[in-house]
Amino acid sequence: MSPSEPDSTNADRTAAERFLRSFHRQGVTKIFANLGTDHTPLLEAAAAVRRAGEGDEIPDIVSCPHEFAAMSAAHGHAAVTGDPQVVLVHVDVGTQNLGAAMHNAHRAGAPVYVLAGLAPVTDAGHSGSRDHPVHYFQDVFDQPGIVREYCRWTDQYRPPADPAETVRRGLERAASEPAGPVYVTATREALSETVDPTPTTAARRRVGPGGADGDETERLLELVRDAERPAVITSDIGRAPAEERVDALVRFAEATGAGVVEQTPTTLCFPRDHEQHVGYDPAVALEHADLVILADTDVPWIPDGDAVATDAAVVQIDPDPTKPAFPRWPFAVDESIQADAAATLSAVADRLGSTDEGGRSFWRRVAAERRADAADRLSADVEADRLTPTVLSDAIDSIVDEGTIVVEDAVTSRPAIMSQIQLAEPGSYFWKGGAGLGWAGGAGVGAKLASPDSRVISLVGDGSYLFANPSACALLAAEYDAPTLTVVYDNQGWNAVEGATTAQYPDGAAAADAVPESRIETTMDLSAPATLVDAHTRVVDDPDELPGALADAVEAVDGGTPAVLDVKVERP
Numbered sequence: 001m002s003p004s005e006p007d008s009t010n011a012d013r014t015a016a017e018r019f020l021r022s023f024h025r026q027g028v029t030k031i032f033a034n035l036g037t038d039h040t041p042l043l044e045a046a047a048a049v050r051r052a053g054e055g056d057e058i059p060d061i062v063s064c065p066h067e068f069a070a071m072s073a074a075h076g077h078a079a080v081t082g083d084p085q086v087v088l089v090h091v092d093v094g095t096q097n098l099g100a101a102m103h104n105a106h107r108a109g110a111p112v113y114v115l116a117g118l119a120p121v122t123d124a125g126h127s128g129s130r131d132h133p134v135h136y137f138q139d140v141f142d143q144p145g146i147v148r149e150y151c152r153w154t155d156q157y158r159p160p161a162d163p164a165e166t167v168r169r170g171l172e173r174a175a176s177e178p179a180g181p182v183y184v185t186a187t188r189e190a191l192s193e194t195v196d197p198t199p200t201t202a203a204r205r206r207v208g209p210g211g212a213d214g215d216e217t218e219r220l221l222e223l224v225r226d227a228e229r230p231a232v233i234t235s236d237i238g239r240a241p242a243e244e245r246v247d248a249l250v251r252f253a254e255a256t257g258a259g260v261v262e263q264t265p266t267t268l269c270f271p272r273d274h275e276q277h278v279g280y281d282p283a284v285a286l287e288h289a290d291l292v293i294l295a296d297t298d299v300p301w302i303p304d305g306d307a308v309a310t311d312a313a314v315v316q317i318d319p320d321p322t323k324p325a326f327p328r329w330p331f332a333v334d335e336s337i338q339a340d341a342a343a344t345l346s347a348v349a350d351r352l353g354s355t356d357e358g359g360r361s362f363w364r365r366v367a368a369e370r371r372a373d374a375a376d377r378l379s380a381d382v383e384a385d386r387l388t389p390t391v392l393s394d395a396i397d398s399i400v401d402e403g404t405i406v407v408e409d410a411v412t413s414r415p416a417i418m419s420q421i422q423l424a425e426p427g428s429y430f431w432k433g434g435a436g437l438g439w440a441g442g443a444g445v446g447a448k449l450a451s452p453d454s455r456v457i458s459l460v461g462d463g464s465y466l467f468a469n470p471s472a473c474a475l476l477a478a479e480y481d482a483p484t485l486t487v488v489y490d491n492q493g494w495n496a497v498e499g500a501t502t503a504q505y506p507d508g509a510a511a512a513d514a515v516p517e518s519r520i521e522t523t524m525d526l527s528a529p530a531t532l533v534d535a536h537t538r539v540v541d542d543p544d545e546l547p548g549a550l551a552d553a554v555e556a557v558d559g560g561t562p563a564v565l566d567v568k569v570e571r572p
Contacts, residue, residue: 013194013195013197014041014044014045014191014192014193014194014195015041015157015159015163015186015190015191015192015193015194015195016041016042016044016045016191016192017045017048017049018162018163018164018195018197019042019045019115019157019163019166019167019186019191020042020045020046020049020058020059021049021057021058022163022164022167022168023058023059023086023167024057024058024059025164026167026168026171026204027083028059028083028084028085028086028113028171029059029060030059030060030061030062030077030085030086030449031059031060031061031062031086031087031088032062032064032070032071032073032074032077032085032086032087032088032446033061033062033063033064033070033087033088033089034063034064034065034066034067034070034088034089034090034094034097035063035088035090036089036090036091036094036117037090037132037134037135037188038090038091038117038118038119038120038138038187038188039088039090039117040128040188041127041128041188041191041192042088042191046058046061059086061088062449062476062480063479064442064472064476065469065471065472065475065476066097066469066472067087067089067094067095067097067098067099067101068097068098068099068100068101068438068442068468068469068472069441069442069445069468069469069472069473069476070087070088070089070442071087071098071101071102071105071112071114071442072101072104072438072439072440072441072442072443072446072468073442073443073445073446073449073476074086074087074105074110074112074446075101075104075105075108075110075112075432075439075442075443075446076407076430076442076443076444076445076446076447076450077446077447077449077450078110078111078112078446079108079110079239079240079266079267079430079443079446079447080240080405080427080430080446080447080450080451081240081450082239082240082241083111083175084111084112084113084171084174084175085111085112085113085446086112086113086114086115087112087113087114087115088114088115088116089114089115089116089117090116090117091116091117091118091119091138091143092119092138092140092143092146093138094116094117095114095116095143095146095147095183096146098114098147099436100434100435100436100437100438100439100467101436101438101439101442102114102147102150102181103150103434103435103436104432104433104434104435104436104439105150105180105181105433105434106149106150106151106180106181106325106434107298107433107434107435108236108266108432108433108434109178109179109180109236109239109433110179110180110181110433111171111174111175111179111180111181112174112180112181112182113167113170113171113174113181113182113184114147114181114182114183114184115184115185115186116143116183116184116185116186117185117186117187117188118143118156118185118186118187119135119136119138119139119140119187120135120187120188120189121187121189122189126189126192127188127189127192128187128188128189128191128192129188129189143185144156144183144185147181147183148183150180150181151180151181151182151183152173152174152178152179152180152181152182153169153170153173153174153182153183154182154183154184154185155169155170155182155183155184155185156184156185156186157184157185157186157190157191158190159190159193159195160193160195160196161195162195162196162197162198163195164197164198165198165202166184168202168203168204170182170184171204172204172205172206172207175204175206176205176206176207176208177207177208177209177319177320178319178320178325208319208340209319209338209339209340210339210340210343211339211340211343211344211346211347212317212337212339212343212344212347213339216337216339216344217344217347217348217351219335220315220317220337220344220348221348221351221352223291223313223315224256224291224348224352224355225352225355226291227256227289227290227291227313227359228290228358228359229259229288229289229290229291229358229359229362229363230256230257230258230259230289230290230291230292230293230359231258231259231260231261231278231284231285231288231289231291231292231293231312231363232249232252232253232258232259232260232261232285232292232293232295232345233261233263233282233285233292233293233294233295233297233300233301234249234260234261234262234263234265234269234270234294234295234296234297234341235262235263235264235265235266235269235296235297235298235299235300236265236266236267236269236296236297236298236433237249237269237295237296237341237342238265238267238268238269238270238426238427239266239267239296240427242267242268242426242427243426243427244342245342245426246268246269246270246271246426247426248342248343248345248346248349249269249270249295249342249345250270250271250274251345251346251349252345252346252348252349253270253274253276254276254349255348255349255352255355256348256349256352256355256359257276257355257357257358257359257360257361257363258276258293258359258363259276259277259278259284259285259288259289259359259362259363259366259367260274260276260277260278261278261279261280261281261282261284261285262277262279262280262418263280263282263297263299263300263301264280264299264431265280265429265431266430266431266432266433267427267429267430267431268423268424268425268426268427268428268429269296271423271424271425272418272421272422272423272424273422273424274367274424275363275364275367275368276360276363276364276367277367278363278366278367278370279367279370279418279419280415280418282300282301282308283301283308284366285312286301286308286309286310286312287310288362288366289310289312290311290312290313291312291313291315292310292312292313292314292315293315293316293317293345294314294315294316294317294318294331294333295317295318295341295342295345296317296318296319296341296342297318298323298326300331301331303330303331303332313334313335314332314333314334314335315333315334315335315336315337316333316335316336316337317336317337317339317341317344317345318336318337318338318339318341319338319339319340319341320338321333321336321337321338322336370419374390374419374420377390377419378390378391378394378420382543385543386543386570387540387541387542387543387546387567387568387569387570388416388569388570389410389412389413389415389416389417389489389491389569389570390416390419390420391543391546391569392413392416392487392489392546392567392569393413393416393417393419393420393421394420395546395547395550396417396420396421396457396459396487396550397420397421397422398547398550399455399457399550399551399554400421400422400423400457401455402425403453403454403455404423404428404454404455404456404457405427405428405429405430405447405448405451405454405455405456405457406421406423406428406429406430406457406458406459407430407431407440407443407444407447407456407457407458407459407484408429408430408431408440408458408459408460409431409432409437409438409439409440409443409458409459409460409461409464410459410460410461410464410489411437411461411463411464411495411496412461412491412495412496412499412571413459413461413489413491413569417459430443430447437461437463437464437467437468438464438465438466438467438468438469439464439468440458440459440460440464440468440486441458441460441464441465441468441469441470441472441473441486442468442473442476443458444456444457444458444473444477444484444486445473445476445477445480445482445484447484448477448482448483448484449480449482452482455485455554455557455558456484456485457484457485457486457487458484458485458486458487459487459489460486460487460488460489461488461489461490461491461495462488462489462490462491462492462493462526463494463496465486465488465490465526466526470526470529470530470564471529471532474529474530474532474533474535474562474564475532475533477533477535477562478533478534478535478562481560483556483557483560483561483562483563484557484562484563485553485554485557485562485563485564485565486530486562486563486564486565487553487564487565487567488526488527488564488565488566488567489567489569490526490566490567490568490569491568491569491570491571492519492520492524492568493518493519493520493571494518494519495518495571497515497517497518498514498515498518498519498571501515501518502515524566525537525539525566526539526564526566527539527564527565527566529564530562530563530564533562534561535556535561535562535563535564536552536553536556536557536561536562536563536564537563537564537565537566538552538553538564538565538566539565539566539567539568540565540566540567540568541567541568546567549565549567550565553565
């Protein structure tokens, strides 16, 4: 039976059961759930379906110890697969606990369907009526308002409507461009109602723009042919389906000789060992290119005056070029093409003949100089016997293979991670896409559930690790046999806070005192929360210990045991 056909096998089903069966029929395999008293109809429906021997007709319910972990895990799973995921939370308090994870999914364009309970609306006389004081405490005037700005669509399920349509429509809105979270609410009474399936011919769509039209492609071809040093700045072009989208950019770069900058990438957009990968600073492209193509990037540079002044023609290729989700978008663009960037660049590469070798040679020299600088920084730290983010990242590079997925949320250690870990495979790297620290804890578990045969390594700062509710993430990984290796870049404080303060007030009193509020004096073993599930843990404060510590951690993870290394790194 296709998802668009009415399910008439049982006309006497509760709405809760229809939700579960409809999610499964639309391809959803897991529901990342943090449960509450508002979910009793769903729990009863799931148990009844399993008891009837039909458990394979509903998604698996992944019980998550915290809503932030649930949303982050769903985000990580969606990033790896490209498929929309479902999160189940309870009423207003559960919605609030989604917190910054909802922001991350919104900014990263992660397709996640959030189904939240509502407080019962009846005091008595109905299945699901209020039977506890908490049902009065949890009743609020505008629960969806908590997350509305982060959603592509919101709705409340109300019987006698068929939940199948609420499921179809929500998944369609989550997965279509611009992709992102949707939020649906339902009371216990509504979920307890019996509903009849309704005939429908609508199938769930996944709508997004194709490549540029003929005139736009011709115009881009003309610009590329006239350019001596074209460059591409991208952040998101490598999203799923990653292999074909990364390949499109590689073919374009090799056909045109363009240099490629990954600007705050949410995923691997271009092989980081490629001779035309010129790093992560857009100023390189803006300073040296005569044509800059912005391909799937929300923040192409920081507009800080002369540092980004450019004489290059700037062409934007984006499915949503005016960026309506951003209150301000002050970036000077000469031409915009509303289209899929990967498809458009692929079409140009297919039609392009031979190009001038000058640009290709120039960008290869820039890339070589960047790699030489990275090697020099590493060499200097090694010779000084320092344990820096650079030294740690180089050591991690030695345990990365073609099957590794790196999930990163390390903030100020990020430049070292990018420069030292030479990832090349599409779908091998993911970042949260927003500002919500703590994402990697749950996202790593979600990535492992999505790709069980991959070695998943989460690279996090000490602040990010604490924000993730590490005990909840450790329990989630252990409960669902999803072992990951977490490496904490532990600089004993909030380095980003110190850096931002001294940058704004370089001669100020806070800088003179080394911003004491950014430092933690209490000695901590950040791997300790993982011992709750008997994970492999270790604290490392000597660079000579790194190879052995990483080898032992990899052995544990590959053998099915989660591992956490708390590595005490120097501040940059």
